[in-house]
Amino acid sequence: QSSMPDLWQDAMDHAVSLARTAGTLVREAVQNDMKVMLKSSSVDLVTKTDQKVEKLILESVKEKFPTHSFIGEESVAAGEPCKLSDSPTWIVDPVDGTTNFVHGYPFVAVSIGFAVNKKLEFGVVYSCIEDKMYTARRGKGAFCNGQPLQVSDQKEINQSIIATEFGSDRHVEVVDKIFSSMRNILCLPVHGIRGVGSAAINMCLVASGCVEAYYEMGIHCWDIAAGVVIVEEAGGVLMDVDGGPLDLMSRRVIAANNKMIAERISEQIDACAPLRDDASTA
Ligand code: IPD
Ligand code: CA
Ligand code: CA
Ligand code: CA
Structure with missing residues (x-):
């Protein structure tokens, strides 16, 4: 058991680095990739960037963590199953806010969650236009660009x-x-x-x-x-x-x-x- 936390930390470090690489790609594509395709309806948009970023993350995960499972929005759209098992699973949204991306509305994120035994162990959200890297590992606090985060204390x-x-x-x-x-x-x-x-x-x-x-x-x-x-x-x-x-x-x-x-x-x-x-x- 004692070696397990290190393994997940390794995965988390990799997730942060992938989110940054992917987010940079997304940020650079905002002005360029405007070939919009439709999914389930005329307001459900997808672009080449969504697909390219998911492929980049998927291939890197498969290479570095070949035994891990993967659920990603565009993989599911392409027919992969969307079922959470007990195995270590990467849960990825390559571009969260595709409509924003298409319109240049500046809130677009790469989101990478990681679950083991159906329990989430860490989360990484890179808000790539704002250049804000949000990270959290179970039991270790949440951070934005390294600064600790705390929810509002408002009760009303x-x-x-x-x-x-x-x-x-x-x-x-x-x-x-x-x-x-x-x-x-x-x-x-x-x-x-x-x-x-x-x-x-x-x-x-x-x-x-x-x-x-x-x-x-x-x-x-x-x-x-x-x-x-x-x-x-x-x-x-x-x-x-x-x-x-x-x-x-x-x-x-x-x-x-x-x-x-x-x-x-x-x-x-x-x-x-x-x-x-x-x-x-x-
Ligand atoms: C969408 C965004 C949006 C939310 C939708 C999501 P996508 O994700 O998060 O804010 O209202 O429910 O599907 O398709 O841009 O990755
Ligand atoms: Ca979508
Ligand atoms: Ca999304
Ligand atoms: Ca998405």
Whole structure:
């Protein structure tokens, strides 16, 4: 057992170096790679850079850690399974905030999470336009460019900023549910609602203490895996939107500075009209 922590530290060091290399590539591509392709719909975008960056990370991981498993957004899009097993698994979003990337909106991240026995061990999020490297290893704290992170100590939701996103599902029932959750939360009232267009960066903003919470329905494991460790190590909490424990694979999340704020958000989502079964966030 005693050699295991060193092995994960080695993987984490590699993840930081990969995130920096990948992020530099993304930053340089912002002005150049504007050949936009569509995935599930006309608002679900992907570019050559998403694919190139994922390939770079995947190949490097396979070479250095041949026994490890890999879940990546673009690999899953190409037909690879999205199933978390007990084996050491890299959970990668090569470009989180592709819509931002396409528009030059300056919040784009490379997100690398790492789980062993389905438990997240470290997370690395590189916000590459801002040049902010967020890192956290379980039990060892969360950092941005080497400076320790701490969530907000705000206890009152009516003195909080809450982050959320619209995702890329434009079914009217899904959009209605998003707006009704936002309406309920806004009217608590809260100081404001924000969203930078990157799930990973929203999570890092919770860890940094400048927003009290972030929630979203429809996200994937690669959007939040790294951020989960960063939020927890900064003293925050994770919750399912139904108030239960977070399931990384359930496609929904509340990340908050404390349990009270997370529960208040969960209550407001719960008070919204339920989604029809055929309008779930597929
Ligand atoms: C998306 C972003 C966005 C969130 C979506 C994600 P992508 O990731 O994180 O902020 O609202 O749910 O899918 O597709 O740009 O990697
Ligand atoms: Ca995407
Ligand atoms: Ca993403
Ligand atoms: Ca992505």
